[in-house]
Amino acid sequence: MVNLQLQGDSLNLIKTKSILSAFLARVKLMKQNIGRGEFSHFPNLSQTSCQEDDVSTYVPHLNALYSDFESGFEDILTMVIPPWIISPYGDIEETNVIIQEELTELNTNEELMVQFKNGYQQFWLQNNVPVTYSVLWNIARKFLISFPSSYLVETGFSAVTNILTKKRNRLHIISRGDLRLTLTKLTPNFDNLLLKHQVHPSH
Structure with a gap:
């Protein structure tokens, strides 16, 4: 589940911290529930009769999982995100005078405020x-x-694998732009491209 959530080209550090924090909170809850014999998070276990020895085996595994994630993503989990990035139009206390000034100007910009409905990422x-x-x-x-x-790196490698086959292993996919065209989501303006490359009749 977490692996799927950490995919996609719209991911950023703020979303990543939220996803990881939520996952660790779920693991902590699972650990607490298993410790008191509640297996609702694990449907297969809830249908069987677990002994105390089994529970004492599962809990250390969850502890190890929690510790591994906590240490592996420590830089993201401890990251301090300024609240005005997510909610620039809220009542936010900011000590930096220059940031205060720009936030004040931003809060009075009604044109930008309309764009905020599309989300903080699109807004910024x-x-x-x-x-x-x-x-x-x-x-x-x-x-x-x-x-x-x-x-994105994995997507790039997959694109290279698809482009470069045994019969096309000498393509200069970087200099020609083939790889960039494969990875981009921009739609070419074909009409404009055709106009630029129209054949001019000889005079």
């Missing part, structure tokens, strides 16, 4: 935000642009 990734609110953007972009998963 608008073209005019980095220019108008450069201080806020320089902080927010670190959480939004950084990609915390290997999903």
Whole structure:
């Protein structure tokens, strides 16, 4: 479940921290429930009669899982996310004077406020935000642009495998742009491309 949630090109550090924190909370709850003989999280176990020896085996496994995740993702789990990134139009206390000024200006920008309904990520990734609110953007972009998963790398390797077969192993997929075209989700403007490459009749 967590593995699937950590895939996709819309993932950012904020979402990743939320997913990992929720998973650790579930593991902690499972551990507590198993310790008192409650197996609702494990349908197969709930249909069998478990002995105390079995329970004493399961709990250490959950403890190890919790510890592994907690130490493996310590940098993300302990990351401090400024609350104004997720909710820029809320009542937020900020000690930095420059950030205060830009947040005040942002809160009075009604045009941008309309765009916030599409979510905080789309809000901050608008073209005019980095220019108008450069201080806020320089902080927010670190959480939004950084990609915390290997999903895109794996997607790239899969694309290379599909493009380069035994019969096409000499294609220059990077210099020609083949790989970039495979990975992008942008839709080409074919009409515009055709206009630029129309054959001009000789005079």
